[in-house]
Amino acid sequence: MALKLDDISLNTIIGNGSAISGDIKINGFVRIDGDVDGNIETDGNVIVGENARIRGNLKAKAVIIGGIILGDVFAKESVKLLSNSTVLGDILSHKVQIEEEAIFNGQCISIKDKVRYEESSKAYLESKAIKEKVSL
Numbered sequence: 001m002a003l004k005l006d007d008i009s010l011n012t013i014i015g016n017g018s019a020i021s022g023d024i025k026i027n028g029f030v031r032i033d034g035d036v037d038g039n040i041e042t043d044g045n046v047i048v049g050e051n052a053r054i055r056g057n058l059k060a061k062a063v064i065i066g067g068i069i070l071g072d073v074f075a076k077e078s079v080k081l082l083s084n085s086t087v088l089g090d091i092l093s094h095k096v097q098i099e100e101e102a103i104f105n106g107q108c109i110s111i112k113d114k115v116r117y118e119e120s121s122k123a124y125l126e127s128k129a130i131k132e133k134v135s136l
Contacts, residue, residue, distance in 0.1 A: 016051050050084050092121050
């Protein structure tokens with residue numbers, strides 16, 4: 001199987017010192033080193049640098065986190081929390097790796113079997129949507 005070009009080349013960089021407010025939809029591989037106040041969605045991989053701060057949900061193919069995320073992380077393939085990372089939110093992915101000294105406070109759904117993962121994710125998202133409507 002050949003790699004797609006966006007799997008190995010960086011398409012978008014949000015640099016250190018940058019601040020973005022609002023939801024972002026990006027195509028391809030993304031590196032974030034700045035501040036984002038909003039949801040981020042991409043069909044590629046994401047690296048969240050150690051200086052990055054994200055307040056919003058992150059949806060991607062695979063994610064490596066070195067910074068801070070205050071929101072949920074949804075990754076089709078994998079999520080890796082590096083030792084200096086903080087995630088205050090839920091994680092849904094087929095594979096999750098959390099290094100020693102990383103901070104994670106939330107629920108985690110990590111199931112290798114695709115069918116069971118889809119069922120669990122769907123039930124979780126429906127439950128979360130109901131809770132959000134009730135709290136309004």
